[in-house]
Amino acid sequence: MTRRKKIYEGKAKILYEGPEPGTLIQYFKDDTTAFDATKKAVLEGKGVINNRISEYIMTRLNSIGVQNHFIKRLNLREQLIREVEIVPLEVVCRNIAAGQFSTRFGVPEGQALPRSIIEFYLKDDKLHDPMVAEEHITAFNWATTQEIDDIMALTLRVNDFLTGMFGAVGIRLVDFKLEYGRLYEGDMVRTVLADEISPDCCRLWDVQTNEKMDKDRFRRDLGNVTEAYVEVARRLGIVKQAAAGGESVH
Ligand code: ADP
Ligand code: MG
Secondary structure, eight states, X not given: OOOOOEEEEOSSEEEEEXXXXXXXXXXXOSEEEETTTTEEEEOTTHHHHHHHHHHHHHHHHHHTTOXXXXXXXXXXXXXXXXXXXXXXXXXXXXXXXXXXXXXXHOOOTTOEEEEEEEEEEEOOGGGTOOEEOHHHHHHXXXXXXXXXXXXXXXHHHHHHHHHHHHHTTTEEEEEEEEEEEEEEETTEEEEEEESOOSTTSEEEEETTTOOBOSTHHHHTTOSOHHHHHHHHHHHTTSSXXXXXXXXXXX
């Protein structure tokens, strides 16, 4: 195989040069980090399952007109994507209080929010991804007012779709994080969804038992992390059964 140029290595994925200009290959690692990468582990098979879940969700979002960077899955760990200029924001959408939100605002974990709330965090590990307001975003040109409007509208559409999709298989979508990018096409620039959508960046609770089926299993040392991700994929019909040898999450 020809040696591909590595463009970027992040905490959970690697980006390689793609086969054509304007494309990249996104490789899903098993590496997992939390709390500003102070907590680290390698969870065998996690990258494989996230590659599949993200493929599934991005494909379904594309089919309802939410444009994104996904082109096609290449193999177990890699997908071909369109290269975008990442908007340096982590866009968080919350339906139920949990995690940082509960700590920051004193709202008990599990309490339904009066409406979905979108928050912006600056994507900057050195600064520990501080929460930012529209004022900061536009003043520092991290995104324009138009981009913020587009991002909010798209995020609410993604939230509606994912809430229904997970709800149909007995999973509550508590919150999730998205990243967006600028896709340049000639003189045109479009805001599209990028990065990944997987249990690494969503909070997913079993509707019946409230059992966590996401990265909080890793953050809170609950065990069976990959097994829970596989169960999410199984319920969505992406994989047929739980991985051989893996303990059930129930
Ligand atoms: P990080 O540690 O920075 O979160 P990841 O391990 O998540 O990195 O690797 C993915 C990186 O690639 C992220 O920095 C993300 O912003 C970036 N990225 C995701 N999708 C695209 C894309 N379509 N084009 C360019 N960069 C992308
Ligand atoms: Mg990331």
